[in-house]
Amino acid sequence: MGIISKIGAVSALCLSIASVSMSAQAQTTELTVSSWLPPSHPIVEDMVVPWIKQVEEATNGSVSIKILPKPVGSPPAHFDIARDGLADITFGVHGYQPGRFVLTSVAEMPFLGDSAEATSVAYWRIYEKYMADKGEHDGVKVLSVFTHGPGVIMTTGDPIEQMSDLDGMKIRVGGGIIKDLAGAMNVVAILKPATQVYEILSRGIADGVFFPMESLAAFKLEGLLKNLTEVPGGLYNTSFFLVMNPASYDKLTDEQKAAVDAASGEAFAKLAGAAWDVADEEGRQVALDNDIQIMTASESFVGEIGTASGPIIDAWYVEADKKGVDGKAMLEEFKQLAKELEASN
Template identity: 50%
Template structure:
């Protein structure tokens, strides 16, 4: 989705500088006469991104409404640092609230990889709701987030393969292809399918594809159009349930959380957790739908054949097994957690 290094991420987005000013204008800070507590949310995306427009800003408004204006959230206009640093910004109090990608700090979070495995589903909303329920009941006990208050975990929509100049009607079209990935399980998936993963920030995707450094990319629909790749890529292989997802967090500094009144904590909890995971998932689904619609006539979509699905499933079995082992190392029953995640995702899909 977005970059592993803030410098490259922000350099690749032309409106980010103007966005710093615009974002301040969009911040939902109440006047000093009504606000008792103002929380600063660190931000590293441009104001046009769906995660800002359709998740973080609406969430800030929901917090304001739930607390009758006693607690407000202001999105910081300029990035405080690179995306991988944002979790620790919340830990250390550099910002009161932060959001980010678990995979941007490899090896730090072991249980969250379960939400990124292939074939979980076609709806970010359903996966995100199932993910939160599983996190709350099973994953939290690993203690990986004990240094913050977790407001939500969620995923973006399912990722697929997009290429230029390659025949994706068979898996031979993927083999040997240089696919840009953002790290984490996406790189493992690319390797398992016989592709050559090329690790690079999302913001460099356009120049890599245009310059022939990469033959394709693993992305959800939304990101293809957001990074304006629909004019370069010509074919997409759509795999039911997706080849991977990306796990996100929204967390708060513990001291700032503890300083809130019990009334405000209860109010914020009421619009966080599953409610925030659902909000984020709905936003991703809407963005994916818009992204796919925008690609019609530019990108040929090929639904994976049963033969391709069987080949992909077999190839990715070792990847899933490795992720289960990784999660189990955190002290949880990884298989039971994955089973719960799948069951809750299925339930949320109905």
């Protein structure tokens, strides 16, 4: 082969490689995530980011997912942000929109368990069995649901040893069942997103907060709080969603969809819950390092909480029934699943 022919062959090969490269780039799908939490928060750093890496690796980079530098809207708006396609993927708290989600309140009840991993996996299974076809998440592709660890009573003042110690206290809550329970506990509930807790505590707007243990570190509250009361099984829990715009999901290839699905569902619930359990232990250490008193609610206090929550749960059973779901059976199965999963870990 002459020099000119060789040059021609090399040029053709280069053009072929360039064409393949351009084709691969053209097939890369870029997705966005709107996050309302700081990058260091466990939901972002230890849950969403690892999930992104799993999807990108499983698709050999043909799916690229970027967390936007700023949230597209407020925390309560994030379900609709995904539904309306303002971002491809979002996460959020069902309870931030009071009255909109009924069945997801099953994951907000007291005494669900002491492990976020167990309750999150149990929650996903319960969601699939009882909720997925009930229409509460119409307009989005549900990637997963999950919970944080057991809710704790945190105060800037005296320790909380019995229900009467909470009378008239101003406590920040995240919405959902815990808002109703706070009222039944004679608390003045302040409904604010988690990102505003430091401000309302530091300014004396609130006397305390109902939060999981991890929040001490995540929101730098160690200099504001003096006492924590843990409730066996949790005072409450919070229901979270990870959702995707359906059109964004539909534009993926079958292989890309399979990769997203494999990293989501129960796999993500387990990842998220396990990360939260670790974060709770880190939060506990922050409390110990800063001489914040930690106490466990007495049996009588737990009984008071159970009594206060009874009518709230009964009312929820009625609402669940209107949705065509046996709420009592669902809650009992949730608790049993979480108990079994926690025992097996």
